[in-house]
Amino acid sequence: MRLTFVALLASTVLAGAAPAATPDFLAPATTGGAPAVAGAPTYGTFGFDTAGMDKSVKPGDDFYSYASGTWQKTTEIPADRSSYGMFHKLQDLSLARTRGILEDAQKQPGSKIGMFYASFMDEKAADAKGATPVKPWLADIKAAKDKAALAAEMAKLNRIGITTPFYTGVGQDDKNPDAYIAQFGQDGLGLPNRDYYLKDDPALAKNRTAYVAYMTRLLTLAGEPNAAARAQAIMAFETEIAKVQWAPEDTRDADKVYNKWSAADFDAKAPGFPWGAYMTALGLGGQKAFLVAEPTAFAGEAKLFADTPLAVLKDYATVRTLDEYARYLSKDFVDAQFAFHGTELSGTPQNQPRWKRGVSLVSNGMGEAVGQVYVAKYFPPEAKAAADALVHNIIAAMGQRIPKLTWMDDATKQKALAKLAAFTPKIGYPTKWRDYSTLVIKPGDLVGNVARSNGFEYQRNLNKLGQPIDRGEWGMTPMEINAYANFSMNEIVFPAAILQPPFFDPKADPAVNYGGIGVVIGHELSHHFDDQGRKYDAHGALTDWWTPQDVSRFTAMTDKLVAQYDAYEPLPGLHVNGKLTLGENMADLAGLSVSHDAYELSLGGKDAPVIDGFTGDQRFYLGYAQVWRTKYRDPILRQQVLTNPHSPGQQRTDEVRNKDLWYKAFDVKPGEKLYLPPDQRVNVW
Template structure:
């Protein structure tokens, strides 16, 4: 299972369902000339798409562009009690939830409608509380009955089929070096904290989180009826720490070359001894596969050893905790509350859970996303919006073509291949061309746990059935209701769900400069991922291969090293710096997105000067559109977690990417001596 290059990750209750997939239409040559941009005729935000009242013009843009673009918004905005962060992605996600709620409320009034029955089963809180822990007692009993390591490996595989993770993450995806073929992939997993640093790093804040996590584990085991929960919880934590010690760090884990390791079925017994691989593979449904892709081989080796060394009872308790965590959101209030108290409040800082209907929308959207999505598109994504977004994508791709021509650091022979890759691109806008069929999924109106388990099993089996079949190039990895976007290099595609194609990211009635600064940069961001430090390793067919010259790589790395150092210096919290190596791909994509969207905006003007609106030039509106999209406020634990474990820099540090763009300096008259000023030689330019 290979990773997807998503632009931003949202914390959604749909993750409870535990199935996320990622994955084109005929490939056409892009026109060399961009189409004229539409004129603003009355936007949803402000008069032309910018929140002018949210700006703080008392601040010099060259000193603090974040505050200049959104200082008054920041001062006036409170993070809602049910959120760890609040910004434009959250605002739009709330809008998508409200839209989706209307669909599910109507469906719930029609008994027999699967999405309505699924939603109704979650909304019946009284019935869920009356059942207590009973719905998962049979699973707990099966774990307890697994009295040796072979039986526990089989139990781990069984639980995996219903969305409960174990020591390893397993899934079906493309073989990166044979992208027309599906293959089973395995990678490290098994820890309950966000990153190995939470277990291993000597830091007072993380030490406090560790203590609270151990208390949470004891509490959950107690709720499951485990005797001597304190001692047994401590033993599970020690086991997880051994797994965390085995894990690769996130910088190493994002290297597409290092994480491509093909093992035969027989290799597992010799390369990762101590784990009953044969029974695990058989129970997981992958027996008979000749080869597997292993993401972090040394981690699997050491995790297998940790499993072999652990007492049977410790592994049993470990699996019970995994089960409780996976299903807490659909179990009775004591378990649900305890789980949220740690993962929602301690780790993220949110004092309250989202209201029940929001959680229900997230769960059903995760379980039956394309059936919900079909109704969503019919109601909220008009053809005119899709057509306008299609044109924006074409304009951005055309801008990339010109950028490739003008590069001075890329060899001519590499440029030919880069153009071939660009010409082979498949943009996906709004929704899939083929909707998923859920007729084989059984949904009960009175049993949410059974419904979640069935949905997970349905998706698991659907993935298994891909093995030996042609690659489905129509498949989507996100639902239309998702406020996000992604690039998938093995598919050579960029994907933009319907929900992100709304204000403040895109408004067909807004000023084009604002749209290009918003969704235009998002489009350029995703497009550029196919040429970033990892995406560049994939050729026009989606194959992981070395198609750049050695000198290309050397010159490219010299530029990206500067960006790593630039971000390493940023310090969102005292003593906590951004990891420039971890966030490199996303930071590069933001920088490229700005360059591509800026070029496309100017091409869309057709040679005419941009109008001045409310005293703002077109370039100023473009950069403000970008900055206002990234307005966000964090609770401290959420910010800490993002910096430690997420490949995306926090929003304010994505905004200040503008300091690498010459046009920004000219637009706002930024001069030497101002805080964000970089000398021209220090500005990072790649694309």
């Protein structure tokens, strides 16, 4: 199981790398940590943009507005964005840098990344081809003589990145992390999740109507007759799928989603679907064991497949194909796809420039080939060394905090420290780059290049079965503005691109860096001890190593955090889902605690200086608030609340109200809006 720091800004491609050396991160923390270096920081005089504050607001009433109110009022969301904040600003920088890399690559004969990018940028060629590039796939769907043949076609589509009723992948066996296993999960919806089909909400009802119109448009563009009626039938089918799928909060429970099936179990436990034909076409025909995340959903979807007319299932597969590949076809398809996914569901007024979309495509499809050049140009050794020092101090601070916990039994503390000692932090980039020599990229063949890239990644993962675990593998590219915790690997991973201002600036005040990237590091570290991460031991195995008493005391605290977030209302009538967001909210909470400890350790017993009238603790919390500056359009905010385990930016900033030190730093008093009595503050770590 893998958890990210923020909702993914773009889809990722799993990366491969050699195992990295594991330093002694439980050694005493170094004083100074990652000290500021000479020169002016990117933001303000000490690394924080004070001009973006609104000092007319009391910190205790609305800390987000105090720290970022002027920024919120004066910042405009770009027309090609559904939201905008510090993550997006860094992503724009990463996109621009990567554009330069790809444009240079176009000038190099035989460069695969250059050819891939050029094939996307040739808009005239895409317009001239229309839907022709996907016609062979649509013909294969139509030619399926029965449901077994159609299931095999769906499996082939799955291999090139097209959604089918079931997600298929390869990953570590959670209870045996030294082995890879084929994994299945619920999938197959064209709307973001089940709530979009089932909730009685006017905004979602509007989305449903628009979705039927969009499917009608796709079928019409593909030359299909009776498109409107066929789209309605697909919608009815997907609505029934939504009814049997699990709620988002249940899919994050590591125990609930660990269900090992044999090949025979599929027919016995989920009858009605042609599993044999499907498995063979997936390349999984000889596998003995599988992990199935949502068994009841599989049983329900299999029955629906059996009960639904073949013609409707073919139309469903057709629309899924057109929807996924519309962005690579002619302008009429591109515009239809964006009007629905970009504007209707996310609120974005206009599509991104073609170069941005091309950069994202190649960065995802051949991420490490691009990343190798990116790191050489934009991630110098001194930046990596400074980040290593910060990670060292954060992990050391966690090691000092665990023995002091009052709710954890001593025996469990020893196991927790052993898990911490076994940690592998990965900073910047993999130590071994992916080999793309077998990936065929052809000039002028955009759809073929996308399909072969997706197929290359599918086969790369399939080839893992029966092989030793690659513990050096990366799940993000160096260009991504994100980070993640991987429970089965017992690792935390920080791509190069997030190690930049405002998260990390070697020229900034250390307090701001600890409030920024320090909290990110603590966040990912603490995921390994949150309500799900705690279920994995030092070797990455899903096992119960806490005592019942530990769990009881822990749950009593986390229940308070669930209730706290359930009360937040980002849009009228739409509340944050405290259970869905619990892991991420806890990680922010822990990150604040652990990183502040590390900041104090870095001072070496000296008092923090006052800078521009702000104390060290104030600068720490302002640094944290700065990274969560985010403006949202209503549709994407609704989508995040309904589907995403990460809370919106303001609610993540509000996490500070659980910290006694924040109250002291900003003199927050009873009666102020964010004030919580001490016994209501959640302090797990």
